[in-house]
Amino acid sequence: MDVNDLLTEAYSRLPDLVESAVGGMSAEQLRRAPAAGANPVGWLVWHLTRIQDHGVSDVLGEQQLWVTGDWAGRIGLTADPDDTGFGHGPEQIAAVRPADGRPLVDYHRAVVDRTLAYLRGLRPTDLDRVVDENWDPPVTLGVRLLSLLEDDLQHAGQATYVRGLIQRG
Secondary structure: OOHHHHHHHHHHOHHHHHHHHHOOOEHHHHHOOOOOOOOOHHHHHHHHHHHHHHHHHHHHOOOOHHHHOOHHHHHOOOOOOOOOOOOOOHHHHHOOOOOEOHHHHHHHHHHHHHHHHHHHOOOHHHHHOEEEOOOOOOEEHHHHHHHHHHHHHHHHHHHHHHHHHHHHO
16 A cells, blocks of 8 residues: 555545534534533534644645635634634634534535545655744654644544533433
8 A cells, every 4th residue: 555545545534533423413512512621522523624624725735625615604603714723712612603513524525525636646755845844853744644634533533522422411
């Protein structure tokens, strides 16, 4: 298996994780935090999708789908390209208000589809390209793609866990 196939396989698994985390949940369930200071399912899925959209858009040199599509309005927010959820407080977390899980799933699918199209065109040597010199050592495309995937997988797991807590409680 080459690295493109491996990355494509890994990113291809994310939409099913997102769907299982939010599918069938009501708007109220998507917004309910399991405890004070914890993140709700809807916010977690929105955040993981924003991170991938932001990161892949950056390496592509293109605008984010968040800005070019109608996703923000469907989720209750404005299309601010800098708003990915980092540093959000309780009011900002509560502002993520989709009517159900569909906009989250649809936005995520659009982002993953673009990511997969990008991955299919990569050559192994592309992964060595430095995409961020603000770190020591500088971040390569390969490291960036793995970081985005790792962040998405963590948050998808958190969302699934929180879903279980909400449904049991």
